[in-house]
Amino acid sequence: MTTVETGTFYNPDSRQLICRGEWxxxxxxxxxxxxxxxxxxxxxxxTINGESLDKLDSAGAWLLVRRQKxxxxxxxTSQLTHFxxxxxxxxxxxxxxxxxEANLPFIQSLNWVQTIGxxxxxxxxxxTLYVNFIxxxxxxxxxxxxxxxHIRFRSLVxxxxxxxFQAIPIVTLLSFMIGIVLxxxxxLQLRNYGANIxxxxxxxxxxxxxxxxxxxxxxxxxxxxxxxTAQLGMMKINQxxxxxxxxxxTPAELLLLPRMAGLLIALPLLTMWADIMGIFGGMxxxxxxxDVSWYDFLHRFPTVIPLKTLLIGLVKTPVFALIxxxxxxxxxxxxxxxxxxxxxxxxxxxxxxxxxxIVADAIFSILFSWLKI
Amino acid sequence: xxxxxxITIQGLDTYFGDHCVxxxxxxxxxxxxxxxIVGGSGxxxxxxxxxxxxxxxxxxxxxxxxGHEIIHASLNTLLSIQRRWGVLFQQNALFSSLTLLxxxxxxxxxxxxxxxxxIRDLARLxxxxxxxxxxxxxxxxxxxxxxxxxxxxxxxxxxxDPELLFLDEPTAGLDPNTAAGFDELILNLQSTMGLTIxxxxxxxxxxxxxxxxxxxxxxxxxxxxxxxxxxxxxADEQIQAFFSGPRGRVVQxxxxxxx
Numbered sequence: 001m002t003t004v005e006t007g008t009f010y011n012p013d014s015r016q017l018i019c020r021g022e023w024x025x026x027x028x029x030x031x032x033x034x035x036x037x038x039x040x041x042x043x044x045x046x047t048i049n050g051e052s053l054d055k056l057d058s059a060g061a062w063l064l065v066r067r068q069k070x071x072x073x074x075x076x077t078s079q080l081t082h083f084x085x086x087x088x089x090x091x092x093x094x095x096x097x098x099x100x101e102a103n104l105p106f107i108q109s110l111n112w113v114q115t116i117g118x119x120x121x122x123x124x125x126x127x128t129l130y131v132n133f134i135x136x137x138x139x140x141x142x143x144x145x146x147x148x149x150h151i152r153f154r155s156l157v158x159x160x161x162x163x164x165f166q167a168i169p170i171v172t173l174l175s176f177m178i179g180i181v182l183x184x185x186x187x188l189q190l191r192n193y194g195a196n197i198x199x200x201x202x203x204x205x206x207x208x209x210x211x212x213x214x215x216x217x218x219x220x221x222x223x224x225x226x227x228x229t230a231q232l233g234m235m236k237i238n239q240x241x242x243x244x245x246x247x248x249x250t251p252a253e254l255l256l257l258p259r260m261a262g263l264l265i266a267l268p269l270l271t272m273w274a275d276i277m278g279i280f281g282g283m284x285x286x287x288x289x290x291d292v293s294w295y296d297f298l299h300r301f302p303t304v305i306p307l308k309t310l311l312i313g314l315v316k317t318p319v320f321a322l323i324x325x326x327x328x329x330x331x332x333x334x335x336x337x338x339x340x341x342x343x344x345x346x347x348x349x350x351x352x353x354x355x356x357x358i359v360a361d362a363i364f365s366i367l368f369s370w371l372k373i
Numbered sequence: 374x375x376x377x378x379x380i381t382i383q384g385l386d387t388y389f390g391d392h393c394v395x396x397x398x399x400x401x402x403x404x405x406x407x408x409x410i411v412g413g414s415g416x417x418x419x420x421x422x423x424x425x426x427x428x429x430x431x432x433x434x435x436x437x438x439x440g441h442e443i444i445h446a447s448l449n450t451l452l453s454i455q456r457r458w459g460v461l462f463q464q465n466a467l468f469s470s471l472t473l474l475x476x477x478x479x480x481x482x483x484x485x486x487x488x489x490x491x492i493r494d495l496a497r498l499x500x501x502x503x504x505x506x507x508x509x510x511x512x513x514x515x516x517x518x519x520x521x522x523x524x525x526x527x528x529x530x531x532x533x534d535p536e537l538l539f540l541d542e543p544t545a546g547l548d549p550n551t552a553a554g555f556d557e558l559i560l561n562l563q564s565t566m567g568l569t570i571x572x573x574x575x576x577x578x579x580x581x582x583x584x585x586x587x588x589x590x591x592x593x594x595x596x597x598x599x600x601x602x603x604x605x606x607x608a609d610e611q612i613q614a615f616f617s618g619p620r621g622r623v624v625q626x627x628x629x630x631x632x
Contacts, residue, residue: 025485025495025534032491057534058566062498090565097501107511337515338469
């Protein structure tokens with residue numbers, strides 16, 4: 001078999017379209033252009049000759065069949081000749097498919113008003129689902145409270161270990177550095193007035209009340225909230241959640257409540273640790289740049305910072321923990337069966353957690369100032 | 374059978390840790406044939422398939438596909454070979470975030486310079502060639518039934534009109550009726566598109582109906598490569614255990630008496 005140049009040639013005298021060479025998907029654009037350029041007759045009968053075709057794949061066959069159809073619409077009928085048995089079978093298969101091809105279902109695109117409306121409704125239904133989720137979880141919790149043997153201590157402990165204990169290094173580093181940065185920035189101002197020792201008051205208040213609880217919660221939202229969503233999402237896709245449901249073990253009992261309770265225990269402890277490391281960082285920096293010795297620092301600390309400050313900071317953390325865990329679990333359970341949705345929901349879980357942590361913190365501030373604490 | 378060998382495997386050794394999966398394995402696949410690969414669990418069928426697809430690298434030996442050595446092939450050689458084959462995975466491996474039409478269009482978009490409407494038309498052709506209704510085109514894989522997902526995977530595998538098609542357990546998990554339809558479809562496409570097919574399967578019906586030759590894996594080698602009627606007559610113990618179980622005998626009788 002000699003390889004001839006791929007192409008097509010229409011001979012007006014013999015009313016023959018000669019197809020040559022390899023008609024496959026890679027050469028489709030040039031073939032299409034050649035067919036468009038050919039000087040087709042206005043009416044009558046032509047033959048399409050496939051004698052010198054080396055290769056015809058379904059894309060090539062599709063091109064040929066579509067051209068036949070187009071010619072037919074213009075009033076030119078065409079006959080296929082000299083195609084090999086396989087090529088003829090392929091052509092008739094394609095002919096058959098094109099004929100039976102129904103139109104693609106029409107997808108309606110939305111204008112901007114409809115898009116906004118759709119998103120608003122989606123947000124609302126998302127919120128309803130969340131409330132629903134919390135409700136079911138509460139019912140489940142009450143059920144388990146009546147049957148304490150259903151409490152999963154193993155899962156609880158492993159949640160505390162993974163999301164509390166294993167977060168200690170990063171929380172240590174973060175809060176230590178925040179202590180250093182705060183002392184440095186505030187120290188610059190205090191030194192102007194020779195009020196170096198007041199760094200103790202400022203540091204104690206800001207770290208215990210705001211920085212440690214907030215930063216730890218944000219750190220945990222990024223670390224734990226995303227992990228919850230991704231884990232539960234994958235389990236949902238693998239139908240592990242469905243499997244649990246059918247075995248008479250509710251996912252809430254085995255997966256969700258231990259995660260919520262675990263974080264509820266772990267986050268206050270982590271925050272406490274962050275308090276200590278933040279103050280420690282500040283103390284190191286105060287000695288280095290403000291000449292406030294460790295002895296002076298620790299001596300002044302209990303006299304100016306009441307226990308109340310620590311408690312106010314810690315009181316917020318269970319709320320933060322519930323926000324992180326509930327949103328993380330909720331988004332995980334909302335995952336649909338495609339890979340995209342795991343990514344989307346994980347992002348949502350972190351963004352929404354951090355957003356609501358800050359909202360809750362603001363509400364706490366208002367509440368405390370209202371109560372004059 | 375024409376003698377042109379599309380896949381040539383010689384002296385293949387594979388280890389998982391210390392566990393030897395293949396030792397000195399040889400296999401040839403000829404153009405235009407349908408080769409079945411069978412063997413007991415753990416005989417390394419899927420591993421062999423993955424090695425042919427260059428997804429797993431064997432410890433030793435040579436795998437030539439279309440005359441190119443693929444084990445140490447450069448990325449460019451590998452890409453040009455990959456364009457010429459299609460694969461249907463056991464779990465279909467459809468892209469879950471794309472619709473059926475987008476799944477089938479994907480290889481066309483990646484490997485051709487065709488314009489969007491041509492790609493869409495070709496993808497629709499492949500979808501209907503795979504026996505799927507057109508209103509499934511805009512659905513996501515998760516919305517399709519198991520049998521339809523298989524057909525969708527096949528439509529994507531033949532999107533570029535490959536010369537070589539790999540099928541991993543194509544009928545696993547399908548009901549007998551759908552599985553028979555799928556066998557029919559594979560045979561149809563094979564004859565019209567001139568495909569060479571390598572299929573790993575446990576389905577005895579498929580083996581009898583679709584394959585020209587069957588390679589039986591055991592003892593870390595290809596023990597026999599024969600057409601089904603010959604293979605089941607081999608006196609080897611493993612073969613007899615595999616094909617002469619209660620299920621094997623029923624299928625075999627159906628086919629030998631039917632012919």
